[in-house]
Amino acid sequence: MSLTPDSANPNARPAGSSRPLTPGTIATQFSKMDFPAPTGLRLNVAKSPTSPSPSPGAGAAPDSALSAGSNDTGDLSGPEPEAIVEARRRFRSESMSEQLSATLATMNLPQPERIFGPNEGESPAAREGDKGVSAEDWDKIKLDDDVPEAVKEPVRMTHSRNASKAEPTRVRSPLIPEQKHLVLEHHAAKEQKITPFDVEGAVDEEGKDLGIDYDKLVARFGAQKISQDLLDRFEKVTGHRPHPLLRRGTFFSHRDFNIILDRYEKGQPFYLYTGRGPSSDSMHMGHLIPFMFTAWLQRVFNVPLVIQITDDEKYLLQRDVKKQADMMKKIKGKKPLDLLRHYKQMAQDNIKDIIACGFMLEKTYIFQDLGAMGGAFYDNVVLMSKTLTASNIKGVFGFSDSDNVGMFHFASIQATPSFSNSFPHIFGQRDDIPALIPCAIDQDPYFLLTRDSADKLGYKKPCLLHSKFLPALQGSNTKMSASNENSAVFMTDDAKKIHKKIRSHAFSGGGATQEDHRANGGNPDIDVPYQFLSFFEDDDEKMRRLAEEYRAGTLSTVQMKDECIAKLQEVVAEFQKRRSEVTDEVVQQFQDPTRKIDPRPAKKAEAATAATSAA
């Protein structure tokens, strides 16, 4: 996240092509939603500016610019295919949030005097009426807090595969050019292109810059221009004259700012959130003006502020190979981790600049993603995720564009424990300790990718031991199923249940009848009791003997089952005993990320010595 566009910050979100945020793509987003149809909606706004210091407000007036759906059509002309009409209809439901909020405003929400406590801000005035709430009361407020019906409704889980019947990107009008850039000016020789990664104004046929058409941009994004009425209301509600950046139109557009004013007026809590993708060079005015503005907003509203420093984004989105290669050279980096650390350091430096913009310490939390989100572990997740393309993931796991991005990304999460420096409490910063991963063969694709990436990251490849799939009681081609009680022996089964399951449900490789079995013998290779026994019975000679006698028909299927039963009962009983000893405290200990673990293969000392003395 960056407050400043790339034009002001070329190190930020690097350039790349972008598809337009057109009604087509908006439809993509909205097609999967199922809002109630928007109904009539009016929001009150007030007017009349005075001075930057607290001032009495004037009467309220409706702001028609805020009415629903007024800005969503852009200036597209020509026939409107049904998809677009539909998209637009759905798009209007954006205003649902306003509607909800209007409902909210009329509801039984905690009253200001129940929320507001002792002032800690800069203005010591007007303290009377405050009762103050403790942290406990803050939590309790939630319990009393009526939730609007629309939110209370059972939340529709979105399951991309099922929810989006049509491939969303196909919801696309012939009006929308296929080219990737955001097209706003059909008369321009080169259209303007505005994405989080590129900001380029349109250029006419003579190569002259046409600047950025903000009105069209706002219409296209479906946002709303900040009206004079809204500014007037701001002043009335807050008692502060709007900041020059607001009243002179640098901050020119909004979404639901009226809701924030509603809440402020009612004393309902809200907070500010802003952020930045860190840059290596010292920050310039373009970087800091938005922070100065936000600091001003914080002082006006006296609310909490969170600032996200997206060092992860800067690392991930940097597509300029040469730029990153130069940076690596400059920092004398050897591995991608060194570069990532450089981004983290830039973030720390930037944070100092940001703090100097004048935020209220007691209400401000600044965090960098690398560091705040899982520390060394998340560092490696980010490094890993940059080595995996969407193509890789589709190829290996068969995902499609209708799958969620969490799934695309998850391979990075499963890969990361393969790298020893993901666990500083065990391995410190050492990244040269390989992992051995015992897993079922179906997990191998994750680690095939991990091994590739280990090379790219300068880390050790993990080593693997693959297992076959453990058969269900019904045989190797059936599935153990937690919903089919009789397909598996559960670790909670008692001796009697185990006996019954094996006797009644375990697939037998014996003869069809007792006579047949005695005459022709059975087949231990497909006999589930024999297979299960083989997982636990350490005595090879016994296993050999059982197999032989089974084949010969001298060991009956019931005898084989009983051998298995006895062993499973023993194993499960032992497990249950240990399970009963696992207290919450023990669970806590195993999960304590601060508990130091000695990384050394201590026992090896014994084997080494043994080997030496044997030699």
Place this chain on the structure above:
Amino acid sequence: MSLTPDSANPNARPAGSSRPLTPGTIATQFSKMDFPAPTGLRLNVAKSPTSPSPSPGAGAAPDSALSAGSNDTGDLSGPEPEAIVEARRRFRSESMSEQLSATLATMNLPQPERIFGPNEGESPAAREGDKGVSAEDWDKIKLDDDVPEAVKEPVRMTHSRNASKAEPTRVRSPLIPEQKHLVLEHHAAKEQKITPFDVEGAVDEEGKDLGIDYDKLVARFGAQKISQDLLDRFEKVTGHRPHPLLRRGTFFSHRDFNIILDRYEKGQPFYLYTGRGPSSDSMHMGHLIPFMFTAWLQRVFNVPLVIQITDDEKYLLQRDVKKQADMMKKIKGKKPLDLLRHYKQMAQDNIKDIIACGFMLEKTYIFQDLGAMGGAFYDNVVLMSKTLTASNIKGVFGFSDSDNVGMFHFASIQATPSFSNSFPHIFGQRDDIPALIPCAIDQDPYFLLTRDSADKLGYKKPCLLHSKFLPALQGSNTKMSASNENSAVFMTDDAKKIHKKIRSHAFSGGGATQEDHRANGGNPDIDVPYQFLSFFEDDDEKMRRLAEEYRAGTLSTVQMKDECIAKLQEVVAEFQKRRSEVTDEVVQQFQDPTRKIDPRPAKKAEAATAATSAA
């Protein structure tokens, strides 16, 4: 991650289509790598099993099954298109890791006696020769640790967009069927399908299960079967007879297990890593056998073990709408977060079962992704990422399949600070506090997505204030650039530099000459000094007057510039003063995630009272 396949665990990674891990897709992965060509490679393995207790080993013998590239061809027949031949060539470089490791083995790595310290494991024998190392020494060892040349080489950063010239998924042979499932048996009516999400054996034309052909699977994955020689070497090196699951072939395949044995033999550290996607029902034997095996491995090697519980994966990959809807009903959940918490709780329950398998507390770290990775913040990242499809991201940001999955996923990270319960130290668990986000308009696409998803998650939508882009000194259509010193005023610039920059580089809207300016006036709307001044000058009357006089030509361009200079100097000096006061301690305080922040808009009390008294 799960040790058991889906067949054993139907709640785990839910079903979905999968593309085969074919030479084509393997090529996809390897086509972006640039390994040195593999050279001759031989690894030594030892043989001769004896008993489960420590035993003297026998002589070593080469294991030809471990030589490079012997398993990568599968049983494809027919013509070999160049892409496949190339893929195969690249695929062989998988063995590079072995080669590297062989090199490593001959290098100046820390010697066992320098690594191994006091035994903490179960075997108190053979302590002599141990010197022990402190945690500090452990870190220092890295400094002495020679890194093999192959790793030392400047790491090639992979930049998907540039690195993959051809769309990788197009590297596909006509031999490879276009269907999505992993095809192993061309004679089967229904092919076997093995992915982390689906395990299905092949079925013949009569509908008979053909079981799973593990040999073909191993060959296709490019792994190696565990040979008797390898098992013999295991016994020789560890002094332990292989576990029944190893010697009876349930664990049947490996990658680089020989390297682990090399390291164990040399006393070089390594660790174990395994995991599980949690399931709601009590665990059955199929779930726990692999953990029992891993516990055994840990006791044999006496090394650290990390166990990842992928509750995030289970939530993300569950595509079965009905199953999750039922689960929501069962837990009386209202929002996706409730469901996510249910997965977390399942994870905690499963962890107890896992611990009961007998792991060494002093060497084992168990963690669940939700919880270990950023706590409440990461919870929301996961919830968010499930609401975004790859299509959404492509549509909004213009990414393609050759972009990395971190980029696809990043929108979830930038969305998450919009939800108040991401910050428990500020808002507790309340998710009903909306954020106001001041940002440049180019960041809007992130929050357009966030606002959609907020509805799906039962959270409050963030509200926004959008800014225009701040112009560079050269004018509104040029870019501020940190690499072009004169395109921007830096916050480190002194008064003199600011003077020079504005005077020499700020684009003027004045007349072409002084005479022209006096005669025809200038245009403040495109005048950069006027624009910059307008960001900071609070006095509207003054701004109006300056504009008027400029248009009239009575205010010269130099005078306008000097007005701007004075203001910028003031702003920058003030900033620099505050910047100098930002100590590391202050930075620390702002970033402290445990510092409680009062969430209440305290100052509102004042405005509310003022409003009341004014009314």
